[in-house]
Amino acid sequence: MSNPISALFGRSPIRPIQEHMAKAQNCVVLLGDFLEASFAKDWQQTKLLQQAIRASENEADDLKSNVRKHLPTSLWLPVPRTDLLELLSIQDSLANRAKDVAGLMLGRKMEIPDTLVEPVRAHYQTSLETSRQALKGINELDELLETGFRGAEVQLVENLIAELDALEHKSDIGQINLRAELFQLEASLPPVNVIFLYKIIALIGEIADISEKIGSRLLILMAR
Amino acid sequence: MSEIISQYGLIFLAMACLFGFFMAWGVGANDVANAMGTSVGAKAITIKQAILIAMVFEFAGAYLAGGDVTSTIRNGIIDIEQAGFADSPELLVYGMLSSLLAAGIWLLIASKNGWPVSTTHSIIGAIVGFAVVGISADAVVWSKVWSIVASWVVSPMCSGILAFLIFRSVQKLILDTNDPFANAQKYVPFYIFLVGFVIGMVTLVKGLRHAGLEISFTQSAIYAVGIGLLVMLVGKLMLRSVQQTPGQNTSLHYANVEKVFGILMIFTACSMAFAHGSNDVANAIGPLAAVNSMVQSGGVFVTESVLPVWILILGGIGIVVGLATWGYKVMATIGRNITELTPSRGFAAELAAATTVVVASGTGIPVSTTHTLVGAVLGVGLARSIGAINLNVVGKIFLSWVVTLPAGAVLSIVFFFIFRAMFS
Numbered sequence: 343m344s345n346p347i348s349a350l351f352g353r354s355p356i357r358p359i360q361e362h363m364a365k366a367q368n369c370v371v372l373l374g375d376f377l378e379a380s381f382a383k384d385w386q387q388t389k390l391l392q393q394a395i396r397a398s399e400n401e402a403d404d405l406k407s408n409v410r411k412h413l414p415t416s417l418w419l420p421v422p423r424t425d426l427l428e429l430l431s432i433q434d435s436l437a438n439r440a441k442d443v444a445g446l447m448l449g450r451k452m453e454i455p456d457t458l459v460e461p462v463r464a465h466y467q468t469s470l471e472t473s474r475q476a477l478k479g480i481n482e483l484d485e486l487l488e489t490g491f492r493g494a495e496v497q498l499v500e501n502l503i504a505e506l507d508a509l510e511h512k513s514d515i516g517q518i519n520l521r522a523e524l525f526q527l528e529a530s531l532p533p534v535n536v537i538f539l540y541k542i543i544a545l546i547g548e549i550a551d552i553s554e555k556i557g558s559r560l561l562i563l564m565a566r
Numbered sequence: 567m568s569e570i571i572s573q574y575g576l577i578f579l580a581m582a583c584l585f586g587f588f589m590a591w592g593v594g595a596n597d598v599a600n601a602m603g604t605s606v607g608a609k610a611i612t613i614k615q616a617i618l619i620a621m622v623f624e625f626a627g628a629y630l631a632g633g634d635v636t637s638t639i640r641n642g643i644i645d646i647e648q649a650g651f652a653d654s655p656e657l658l659v660y661g662m663l664s665s666l667l668a669a670g671i672w673l674l675i676a677s678k679n680g681w682p683v684s685t686t687h688s689i690i691g692a693i694v695g696f697a698v699v700g701i702s703a704d705a706v707v708w709s710k711v712w713s714i715v716a717s718w719v720v721s722p723m724c725s726g727i728l729a730f731l732i733f734r735s736v737q738k739l740i741l742d743t744n745d746p747f748a749n750a751q752k753y754v755p756f757y758i759f760l761v762g763f764v765i766g767m768v769t770l771v772k773g774l775r776h777a778g779l780e781i782s783f784t785q786s787a788i789y790a791v792g793i794g795l796l797v798m799l800v801g802k803l804m805l806r807s808v809q810q811t812p813g814q815n816t817s818l819h820y821a822n823v824e825k826v827f828g829i830l831m832i833f834t835a836c837s838m839a840f841a842h843g844s845n846d847v848a849n850a851i852g853p854l855a856a857v858n859s860m861v862q863s864g865g866v867f868v869t870e871s872v873l874p875v876w877i878l879i880l881g882g883i884g885i886v887v888g889l890a891t892w893g894y895k896v897m898a899t900i901g902r903n904i905t906e907l908t909p910s911r912g913f914a915a916e917l918a919a920a921t922t923v924v925v926a927s928g929t930g931i932p933v934s935t936t937h938t939l940v941g942a943v944l945g946v947g948l949a950r951s952i953g954a955i956n957l958n959v960v961g962k963i964f965l966s967w968v969v970t971l972p973a974g975a976v977l978s979i980v981f982f983f984i985f986r987a988m989f990s
Contacts, residue, residue: 345596345599345600345603345680345682345896345899345900345903346600346682346936346940346959346962346963347600347603347604347900347904347936347939347940347943348603348607348899348900348902348903348904349680349682349903349956349958349959349962350904350940350943350955350956350959350960351903351904351906351907351952351953351954351955351956352953352954352955352956353953353954354906354952354953354954355953355954356953416956416957416958417954417955417956417957418947418954418955418956418957419953419954419955420947420950420951420952420953421950485820487951487953488741488820488908488910488951489737489741489742489820489951490733490737490741490742490949490950490951491950491951492737492741492742492950493737493741493742493743494742494743494744494746495742566950
């Protein structure tokens with residue numbers, strides 16, 4: 343039996359969006375284990391981890407379509423519906439990028455040249471931190487709702503996002519340096535491998551870019 | 567023609583009691599749950615506590631502040647002179663009996679189907695219906711009816727604006743500051759004072775008059791401030807028990823802040839029950855009061871008679887039985903479904919709705935508590951702080967009242983002719 347007062351309250355999309363972000367960021371976390379396994383050339387393990395990333399990405403996908411399904415235009419939300427949906431698809435691309443890296447590396451059984459292992463690890467680490475910072479921002483969404491997207495809480499989130507931007511900048515610098523190192527080695531490596539190494543570096547860098555975009559979306563949500 | 571009244575007087579009275587009880591049961595089964603559900607949903611009170619609060623404050627509201635609404639229903643809508651009740655007073659009795667039965671049945675049908683109808687709209691529709699068809703269109707005081715209908719639009723809007731302002735003040739003073747917990751402890755007592763003051767003021771200005779006490783407006787205001795301070799003191803003592811538990815996920819401790827608002831919500835739940843009692847209960851027992859005074863006087867309409875306490879008690883018992891047999895289930899459903907409404911929002915909505923309804927009661931205007939509360943929730947939503955509001959419901963409510971008026975009217979017309987055929 344429905345009742346006017348209880349029917350008045352729709353399902354808030356805030357919590358599901360946070361869950362989705364957690365799942366998507368989890369893909370990035372798993373990518374770290376995947377990279378370690380590939381550095382160790384443990385192809386058995388990389389296969390398992392790639393599957394784990396895919397599973398997490400699938401779960402994120404399910405959460406995403408669930409949010410979309412429960413966000414009809416008749417719902418009156420504290421933030422524009424289109425902004426929320428946009429945020430959701432950006433979060434989703436985070437998971438996709440992690441999956442892309444793992445899929446490409448596993449498919450080609452790519453080996454990172456020994457001298458590049460440390461720089462690639464560092465490059466990934468920066469992207470991981472950036473995504474973690476984005477997750478932190480998304481986890482403040484319920485707090486933002488609590489305050490009606492105003493006041494001290496907005497300041498707190500703006501600070502989080504400033505840090506996020508700094509991390510993304512760090513990732514950009516790291517990526518430039520990493521490419522320079524790869525350039526030094528180019529002559530000694532098979533050309534096709536070099537092309538895909540550049541590709542992997544770019545994909546890992548994109549994880550940081552996407553995380554930064556999540557932050558910008560949060561800023562747009564808060565502004566009115 | 568008052569032979570009919572003297573012949574069947576007791577039967578009429580028994581029927582009125584039965585139908586009045588039925589109607590009160592319907593109010594208890596559905597309407598009270600709407601009024602109290604927000605507090606239950608916000609986990610400020612348990613269902614048992616809600617029922618207890620409802621028992622006490624619905625009765626208090628009906629007794630202390632419901633007099634004017636009851637008299638509007640009794641003799642404000644029908645022009646007693648024009649209707650010619652002096653010649654055939656039994657028509658008024660048939661009409662009031664049919665109105666009670668029609669409104670009661672319509673409420674039952676609507677609750678079964680989950681339609682958001684209002685007690686007030688059903689009873690007004692029923693009374694206007696029997697008066698127009700059973701007597702004549704001139705018998706209805708149309709100016710009164712239009713002002714009531716206008717109030718159904720105005721009251722949700724008023725409570726919406728009020729709720730928005732109250733919630734914005736909560737944001738400014740508490741939520742959006744650097745130490746929301748300390749500020750909540752500091753400012754929540756003031757809101758508790760407001761609850762006590764509003765209820766006290768309406769009771770003093772309106773309620774004590776029919777208890778035989780005449781006090782001036784200024785005196786009332788002074789006493790109401792006293793009541794507010796007293797309630798605030800109780801609230802302050804209760805607030806002491808709220809301790810800040812560390813380890814929340816942010817530095818701003820909103821979970822603890824909501825606990826402080828939880829205490830406030832106990833008070834607004836009481837005010838909500840009081841407001842509901844003053845309006846909805848009063849309009850449910852109004853027709854019973856009309857029949858009773860007609861039977862007691864043997865067919866002479868007495869305009870200003872004191873509402874007998876037993877009628878209130880009958881209404882009160884009906885509500886409690888309604889709550890106990892059906893209402894607690896509705897409350898549980900509401901409680902489960904509106905977890906999005908945190909105490910800080912719930913209290914703002916309840917305080918705004920209760921204030922609006924109580925003021926309406928004071929001026930004798932029957933409004934819908936549920937709709938007023940919906941307006942208040944929308945007002946809080948305007949402050950960008952409710953996860954998701956289903957706007958379809960607002961449309962459904964509007965539709966339900968367009969349907970309720972003729973439905974109540976048609977049912978009451980049918981019963982009116984049946985009763986007339988039975989007794990005259």
